[in-house]
Structures are given as C-alpha cells and as structure tokens.
Amino acid sequence: ILNVEQSPQSLHVQEGDSTNFTCSFPSSNFYALHWYRWETAKSPEALFVMTLNGDEKKKGRISATLNTKEGYSYLYIKGSQPEDSATYLCAFFQAGTALIFGKGTTLSVSS
Amino acid sequence: EPEVTQTPSHQVTQMGQEVILRCVPISNHLYFYWYRQILGQKVEFLVSFYNNEISEKSEIFDDQFSVERPDGSNFTLKIRSTKLEDSAMYFCASSEGTSGGGGVDTQYFGPGTRLTVL
Numbered sequence: 001i002l003n004v005e006q007s008p009q010s011l012h013v014q015e016g017d018s019t020n021f022t023c024s025f026p027s028s029n030f031y032a033l034h035w036y037r038w039e040t041a042k043s044p045e046a047l048f049v050m051t052l053n054g055d056e057k058k059k060g061r062i063s064a065t066l067n068t069k070e071g072y073s074y075l076y077i078k079g080s081q082p083e084d085s086a087t088y089l090c091a092f093f094q095a096g097t098a099l100i101f102g103k104g105t106t107l108s109v110s111s
Numbered sequence: 112e113p114e115v116t117q118t119p120s121h122q123v124t125q126m127g128q129e130v131i132l133r134c135v136p137i138s139n140h141l142y143f144y145w146y147r148q149i150l151g152q153k154v155e156f157l158v159s160f161y162n163n164e165i166s167e168k169s170e171i172f173d174d175q176f177s178v179e180r181p182d183g184s185n186f187t188l189k190i191r192s193t194k195l196e197d198s199a200m201y202f203c204a205s206s207e208g209t210s211g212g213g214g215v216d217t218q219y220f221g222p223g224t225r226l227t228v229l
Contacts, residue, residue, distance in 0.1 A: 031214055031215065032215045034214070034217075036220075041222070042222060043114070043202075043220045043221055043222045044202070044220040045220075046217045046218065046220075049215065049216070049217050091214075093215065094214075098167050099146075099156055099218070101153045101154040101155070103152075103153050
C-alpha cells in the first residue's frame with residue numbers, strides 16, 4: 001500500500017518565524033510530488049509540482065526541495081505571516097496510479 | 112483568474128437516496144477528477160476522466176458511483192443509493208493536460224461539496 005506521511009501534524013509559530021515541514025513518500029517509481037495550501041472553507045491551492053530529484057521550487061516566501069532517492073520533500077516558509085495559516089498537503093504520484101495525499105501539516109501563525 | 116466551481120456547497124440526503132454533485136472545471140482543461148475527504152482522514156482519489164471516459168479509478172469508485180460530462184462545461188459525480196459512510200467532502204479538480212495528464216500536471220481544485228448522509 002502506497003503511503004504518504006507528513007510531519008509534524010500541526011505546529012504553531014510566531015509571526016516572523018521561519019518554519020519547515022516534511023513529506024515522506026515511497027522512493028520507487030517516482031513520478032511527481034505536489035504541494036498544496038488549503039485554507040479552511042476554500043479550495044486547495046496548488047503551490048508546486050516537483051518531478052526531478054534535487055528540484056527546488058520557490059513562490060514568494062515559500063520554497064520546496066525534493067529528494068526522490070530517499071523519498072522526502074521539505075516545504076519551507078520564511079518569515080511566517082498570519083495569512084500563511086493553513087493546512088499544507090503533499091501528494092505523491094507514482095507511474096500508473098493516481099495522486100496519493102498525506103494528511104497534511106496544519107500551520108498556525110500568531111501575530 | 113479561472114477557477115473550478117462546485118454546487119451545491121452542502122448537500123444533505125437520506126440513506127438510500129441518489130445524489131448528483133456538480134462541477135464546472137476550468138474551460139480549457141482536458142482532465143477532470145473527483146476526490147473525497149472523510150472527516151479527519153486523508154484526501155482520497157476517486158476517479159479521473161479524459162476524452163469522455165474514465166482514465167483511472169480507485170477501489171472506492173465502485174458501481175455505486177458514476178461520472179458524466181453531460182455538456183461542454185459540467186462534470187458530475189452521481190452516487191446511487193447513498194450510505195452513511197459516503198458522508199464526506201467531495202472535491203472536483205481539473206488540469207490542462209499539457210504534460211499528458213495524470214499526476215504531472217497541476218490540478219486545480221474546487222471548494223468542495225460537503226455531503227451528509229442521514
């Protein structure tokens with residue numbers, strides 16, 4: 001059974017803190033890794049689709065790295081703001097399957 | 112900015128009834144998907160749809176479920192004879208298909224329909 005794990009499950013930081021969380025996935029037959037940002041009562045918003053080992057993507061203060069050989073991706077948020085409060089989902093795609101989601105990391109940023 | 116829309120936002124139904132969940136994908140997209148999230152659990156893939164037919168489906172997507180693109184804009188999920196365990200948030204998504212679809216394209220999600228089966 002393919003499984004995607006995200007850690008931590010939740011975290012709380014102060015405004016201005018930088019933070020990061022982890023997505024672990026099977027390292028075999030890797031095809032793509034997706035990151036989504038999901039605010040309550042809104043649509044999950046695509047952040048990155050990563051396909052190559054060593055890939056690094058950046059969108060404003062948010063960046064992500066990918067290690068397909070060991071099966072993990074890190075999402076970094078630099079200088080967290082209250083509007084970054086959301087659940088961050090990763091989803092793994094292996095050839096011949098469909099997107100398999102982790103349970104998410106819920107970030108709360110206090111001002 | 113184009114977005115995926117879903118109606119209704121919340122649907123309450125009695126066990127055994129049929130429900131149809133509606134989605135309007137982004138207009139130039141070619142691939143369409145349904146996912147669901149049971150409260151407290153992971154988002155789960157149900158089905159993908161391309162060129163007017165199902166391209167992939169999960170074990171969850173049994174004979175109780177069907178999908179249809181009845182016209183050029185809507186994409187529907189029908190659940191026949193709903194069960195209590197069908198209560199979940201159902202998400203529709205679409206992707207351009209420029210990378211051959213599947214899991215490589217960015218998928219754009221709608222806001223979801225919360226289905227409650229009593």
